[in-house]
Amino acid sequence: MYLARVEIATKNRQKIKDLTHLGAYHNWVEQSFPDEINLSERKRHLWRLDQLAGKNYLLVLSENRPDEEYLKKYGVSGTVKVKPYNQFLDAIRNGEVMQFRLTANPSYSVLQPGKKRGRVYPHVTVKQQRQWLKEKAKKAGFKLVQQRLLDSKDDDGLAFDIVSRDHPVLYREKGRAMRLSRVTFEGLLQVQDVTVFKETLTKGLGREKAFGMGLMTVITEV
Template identity: 30%
Template sequence: MPYLSRIRINPLRTQSRRLLASPHVLHGAVQGGFPGPPGAERTLWRLDADDPYRPHVYVLSRSRPDWTHLVESAGWPGAAGERAAVRDYEPLLKRLAEGQEYAFRLTANPVRNTVKPEFLTPSQAKKLARVPEGAKARGFRVAHRTAQAQLDWFLGHTDRWGFGVSGSRTDPAAPGLAEPSDDVRDVQDVRPGSGPQEVRITARRRHSFAKGDGTRRVTFNSATFEGRLRIRDVELFSATLLAGIGPAKAYGCGLLTVAPLRQE
């Protein structure tokens, strides 16, 4: 039975600063919410730090967690209100139906596979040098680095995730009003000829941190997407919610969350 958790983080505490600064450290703290050896529980998680004074960590897990260690070391153990909420995820999955619309949020690691990267890293160059002549080289995972490329990646994959992005409900500007800036136009014209769609990138980051004994570095790019989606295939969509989207899931990418649309 899956569970969705939300943990309030106190950003002024020493341990909180370590967690907020490193996806690797936060991953370890998330894994500490489950019994058994590290990695026994496969989780999806996301750090939402839009409000730097009230960051939250969301975690989707198969079994029910215990967040006492996080609340005591990085939260508000004595404060009023819900310090760590844990909710059964099954009722949401049972309510899903084709055609339903939800507000959504996703932090993902947009990448593509290519056998000919534009810029080879030293490790990629070594791998290519070891490929026998005439043999087919395996593709390399390459990050999408621009906002437009990341948006195109997201919109180009929604069908396989069981949903589509709803059309924008914003009316065209009245005559005489200023044209939108280039940044706004880039985000609106996500599919030529299809009209504006309800999706935007609210945050973009490049992460780089040491892992293990410090000799290995992990580097990846993340983008946070928000908007409005419409379910097209309930089975596919449910699987997407539970399995996550894209790589770097251990480091806070892949968790798609949905919420009822606000009444206007």
């Protein structure tokens, strides 16, 4: 596994003029793996958009190493960084407390009469979105830490918060535009089942993984 990051050239309007919706970012990520395209062996790539110290970044987690030339297509020159991820994953242990950041699409499915698949609806309130993560945690191999370390908008005493919420545009087939619910969580978690947790980190959490949702990153809490 590899974790890559590049600063997006937001100050160069001409360079990033194509990045007008989530599908364009998806295409940027996919094109950064030309060997997979040539071999018709497309892998799933988790990615998300991050903002740090006023700068915007594309973060990509992948099984194969991305091509840095393609990855910097819309990036600031000299900002591409690619690091092996397996050694970090192998060092994670049960009981470890970690800081996390997750961008996700909190949603739920309602079964429709006569249909095999349910209709998907987004969770819209902060309370609903927090509850979504609390319900996902156990099956994802972790639990949320019971500490009031962050400025929680809920009274559950859990040390995590929602730091951003928006509805970016995605163009589906025939140019039809739709907006997805995108929520970024930050806080503290404790690893409960390291095998399942590693799968969460590498396969993502929730829906719309192809469009910048589901990628959770963690660092050890000191």
